[in-house]
Amino acid sequence: MRNDSCRAIVVATTGSRTIGRVLKGxxxxxxxxxxxxxxxxxxxxxITVNTLSDELNADGDCSLRExxxxxxxxxxxxxxxxxxxxxxxxxxxxxxxPVAATIQINESVTIRGAGRASxxxxxxxxxxxxxxxxGVVLTLEDMSVVGGANALNGAIAATRVDFSGGxxxxxxxxxxxxxxxxxxxxxxxxxxxxxxxxxxVTMSGGGGxxxxxxxxxxxxxxxxxxxxxxxxxxxxAVTLVDSSVAGSVDYGINSGSGPVSLTxxxxxxxxxxxxxxxxxxxxxxxxxxxxxxxxxxSGGVGSTVTLNAVTITGNTVAGLSSGAAAGTTAxxxxxxxxxxxxxxxxVASSSFSIDSGITCALVGAGDRSITNPLLxxxxxxxxxxxxxxxxxGSPAIDNGSNGACHAVDQRGVARPVDGDGDSTATCDIGAVxxxxxxxxxxxxxxxASIETxxxxxxxxLMLLALLLGLVAAWRMxxxxx
Numbered sequence: 001m002r003n004d005s006c007r008a009i010v011v012a013t014t015g016s017r018t019i020g021r022v023l024k025g026x027x028x029x030x031x032x033x034x035x036x037x038x039x040x041x042x043x044x045x046x047i048t049v050n051t052l053s054d055e056l057n058a059d060g061d062c063s064l065r066e067x068x069x070x071x072x073x074x075x076x077x078x079x080x081x082x083x084x085x086x087x088x089x090x091x092x093x094x095x096x097x098p099v100a101a102t103i104q105i106n107e108s109v110t111i112r113g114a115g116r117a118s119x120x121x122x123x124x125x126x127x128x129x130x131x132x133x134x135g136v137v138l139t140l141e142d143m144s145v146v147g148g149a150n151a152l153n154g155a156i157a158a159t160r161v162d163f164s165g166g167x168x169x170x171x172x173x174x175x176x177x178x179x180x181x182x183x184x185x186x187x188x189x190x191x192x193x194x195x196x197x198x199x200x201v202t203m204s205g206g207g208g209x210x211x212x213x214x215x216x217x218x219x220x221x222x223x224x225x226x227x228x229x230x231x232x233x234x235x236x237a238v239t240l241v242d243s244s245v246a247g248s249v250d251y252g253i254n255s256g257s258g259p260v261s262l263t264x265x266x267x268x269x270x271x272x273x274x275x276x277x278x279x280x281x282x283x284x285x286x287x288x289x290x291x292x293x294x295x296x297x298s299g300g301v302g303s304t305v306t307l308n309a310v311t312i313t314g315n316t317v318a319g320l321s322s323g324a325a326a327g328t329t330a331x332x333x334x335x336x337x338x339x340x341x342x343x344x345x346x347v348a349s350s351s352f353s354i355d356s357g358i359t360c361a362l363v364g365a366g367d368r369s370i371t372n373p374l375l376x377x378x379x380x381x382x383x384x385x386x387x388x389x390x391x392x393g394s395p396a397i398d399n400g401s402n403g404a405c406h407a408v409d410q411r412g413v414a415r416p417v418d419g420d421g422d423s424t425a426t427c428d429i430g431a432v433x434x435x436x437x438x439x440x441x442x443x444x445x446x447x448a449s450i451e452t453x454x455x456x457x458x459x460x461l462m463l464l465a466l467l468l469g470l471v472a473a474w475r476m477x478x479x480x481x
Contacts, residue, residue, distance in 0.1 A: 044084055047080050087110060088109050105133070110141065121145050130152075132150075139156075144163075159181070173191075183204070188209070196215070206226060208227070210233070216239070223245050232253075232254045238253055244268070263286060271293050285406070288312075288386075301326075305324050319338040336355055336357060350364040351404070352365065385411075413433060
């Protein structure tokens with residue numbers, strides 16, 4: 001049982017006065033819960049590092065390497081407190097800690113610095129932490145790391161961490177969870193089958209995300225200037241929400257057969273196709289695919305593409321490949337102008353969409369062909385990603401269908417609005433609602449570590465859990481006698 005779960009149980013127990021009258025069997029359960037929490041709370045140690053030196057000796061202090069050794073062995077090392085059976089917490093001081101050789105992790109552990117601007121672990125760009133033990137979860141918080149981390153048979157979580165140096169964040173089957181993290185200098189995220197979850201993550205300077213069958217989820221995150229493909233998977237699902245992939249040397253997103261989904265997101269400036277879905281499925285909503293050197297979207301025979309409130313423009317070779325276009329349903333889509341044909345074949349179905357040429361063969365209700373959408377350049381028009389804003393007089397303005405209108409556009413601003421001044425609010429075609437107001441403010445950053453909030457000590461919680469369990473059992477016995 002995890003400590004956080006024990007804290008929740010303590011709160012629930014103190015707040016429930018009638019639980020004994022619901023089920024008599026809970027009389028014994030509360031005592032068991034108290035004992036389980038006590039065992040869990042006693043099963044994790046806090047180890048405080050008090051030197052910046054990289055050492056493993058007996059010179060009267062506690063280094064990072066010695067603290068990890070204490071956590072691994074559950075025994076005191078130099079002056080480091082002995083670790084315990086649970087996931088120990090290692091606290092680092094401010095300053096730079098050089099790491100001359102990889103530090104091995106054998107048990108789950110949380111390593112917490114004094115802040116990303118205060119604590120730096122410098123591995124010279126190599127692998128700082130490595131674990132091959134099954135089930136190990138390596139958690140890093142509030143620090144900068146020059147180098148990478150491996151948990152080959154476990155998982156990695158990082159919160160408020162800056163990675164640089166060009167190494168990897170790497171697992172085989174374990175999850176990789178990154179929150180409020182920056183990765184620069186070519187740092188990559190790699191896994192085979194472990195889920196990759198990125199929230200408020202900025203990746204730049206050459207790095208990308210690569211999986212085999214694992215899902216990749218990006219929320220309010222960006223990957224810029226990947227040296228290869230920014231997001232690459234064979235069969236895993238790819239989900240982008242309020243995120244951008246820009247300036248990749250190769251594909252922006254490449255999926256062999258896994259489903260791909262974009263919501264309020266941008267794929268732009270790739271050296272190859274913006275999105276390649278092989279024979280899989282692609283769903284794009286309130287998003288822009290722009291300025292890629294290949295096709296905006298490519299897909300093999302049998303691929304299925306759904307476009308809803310999407311802008312595909314400025315791609316060098318084509319907007320949609322023939323395979324993608326043949327399986328495309330387009331609603332409120334702007335297709336063009338692109339360097340080549342907007343569509344390599346006629347789309348399967350469409351409505352309230354614009355083709356700057358005739359290659360998409362739009363024939364649905366509200367469709368317009370041979371029509372210039374009059375879009376502005378890709379720019380910061382508000383919201384988390386860049387967009388192409390319809391200019392004055394654009395046929396995209398107020399020519400959509402309110403029945404198919406989303407509540408917000410790519411920037412997060414409300415739809416529909418009256419964009420043409422006729423006193424009727426009608427949804428625009430494409431990813432952006434012209435004339436709309438300002439986007440909502442960004443969400444607050446993730447909160448600081450719970451350890452910064454005053455709490456009872458671990459021993460205090462242990463004793464409280466035992467006491468509550470015994471008192472609850474006594475009260476129930478008295479009420480039933």
